[in-house]
Amino acid sequence: MFSGTIVALVTPFEKNGEVNYTKLKELVSFHLEKGTDALLPCGTTGESPTTDSKEKIKIFETVVKATGNKIPVIAGTGSYDTKKSIELTLEAKKIGAKAALIITPYYNKPTQEGLYRHFSTIAEKTDFPLVIYNVPGRTSVNILPETVERLAGDNRIVAVKEASGNLSQISELYGRVGDQLNILSGDDALTLPILSVGGTGVISVAANIVPDQIKKMINAYNKDDRKKALELHHQLANLNKVLFIETNPIPVKTALNFMGFDVGGFRLPLCEMAEANRLKLKAVLEQYQLI
Numbered sequence: 178m179f180s181g182t183i184v185a186l187v188t189p190f191e192k193n194g195e196v197n198y199t200k201l202k203e204l205v206s207f208h209l210e211k212g213t214d215a216l217l218p219c220g221t222t223g224e225s226p227t228t229d230s231k232e233k234i235k236i237f238e239t240v241v242k243a244t245g246n247k248i249p250v251i252a253g254t255g256s257y258d259t260k261k262s263i264e265l266t267l268e269a270k271k272i273g274a275k276a277a278l279i280i281t282p283y284y285n286k287p288t289q290e291g292l293y294r295h296f297s298t299i300a301e302k303t304d305f306p307l308v309i310y311n312v313p314g315r316t317s318v319n320i321l322p323e324t325v326e327r328l329a330g331d332n333r334i335v336a337v338k339e340a341s342g343n344l345s346q347i348s349e350l351y352g353r354v355g356d357q358l359n360i361l362s363g364d365d366a367l368t369l370p371i372l373s374v375g376g377t378g379v380i381s382v383a384a385n386i387v388p389d390q391i392k393k394m395i396n397a398y399n400k401d402d403r404k405k406a407l408e409l410h411h412q413l414a415n416l417n418k419v420l421f422i423e424t425n426p427i428p429v430k431t432a433l434n435f436m437g438f439d440v441g442g443f444r445l446p447l448c449e450m451a452e453a454n455r456l457k458l459k460a461v462l463e464q465y466q467l468i
Contacts, residue, residue: 185380204385
C-alpha cells in the first residue's frame with residue numbers, strides 16, 4: 178500500500194511556541210511540487226510527544242486539506258496507551274487520513290504478547306490501515322518478526338516502519354511477511370540496504386530537505402539501475418549523518434531554518450543545537466548547495 182518517499186514532516190512553530198499552520202501548508206506545497214509520495218505528520222520528527230491531541234487533530238486536518246487528496250497522509254496517532262491511540266486514530270480516520278502510524282509503546286515496555294494485543298486491538302477498534310513503527314532505540318522494546326507475522330493476517334495492518342537498524346531482522350521480516358506487508362525504512366542511512374532486503378520505501382527525515390534526491394535513489398533502485406542508486410546513496414551519506422548529530426528533529430528543523438523555511442524552534446525538553454554542531458550542519462548544507 179505504501180512505498181517510495183514518505184516524509185516524516187516537521188511541525189513548524191510560531192515564535193510564541195504555537196503551531197504555525199500557515200507554514201505547515203507551505204511545507205505541504207513544497208512536497209507536492211517535489212513529487213513526495215506521502216506525508217506523515219505528528220511522528221517523532223513532528224514533535225509528537227509535546228503536541229497535544231487537539232493540536233494533532235488540527236495538524237492532521239491542515240495537512241489533509243493542503244494535499245487536496247493528491248498524495249496520502251499517514252497520521253502519527255500511536256502512543257504508549259492503547260485506548261488513547263484508538264481515540265486519536267479514529268479522529269484521523271474521520272478527517273481523511275489514509276492510514277495511521279502506530280509506534281511500539283514506549284516506557285511501559287510490553288511483552289511480545291502485549292505488543293500483539295496492542296496493535297490487533299487498535300486494528301479491530303478502528304478498522305483502519307495501520308503502519309507499525311518499530312524503533313527500539315527510542316522505545317526500549319523491539320517488535321520481533323514472529324510477532325509481526327502474527328499480526329500480518331489482519332489486512333488492516335498494511336506496513337511496518339523498521340528503525341531497528343538490524344538488517345538481519347529486517348531480512349527475516351521480509352521472509353516472513355514480505356508478501357503481505359510493505360516494509361519501510363525508518364532510518365535514512367539504511368534506506369538503500371533495506372530496499373535490497375525487500376523494503377519498498379522510506380519514512381524519511383532527510384526528505385524534509387532533499388525529497389527529490391531520495392525519490393531519485395529509490396526510483397533508480399526500482400528501475401534496476403543499482404549503480405545510480407548506490408551513487409545517490411553515497412552522495413547523501415554526509416547529509417544523513419549530520420542530520421542525526423543531535424536528537425532528531427533538532428538538526429532537520431535547524432537545517433530548514435538555514436534554508437529559509439522558517440519553521441521556528443522547539444518545545445522543551447528539545448532545545449536549539451550546540452553552536453559547534455550548528456556550524457557543522459551549516460557546513461554540510463553549504464557542501465550540498467542547500468544554502
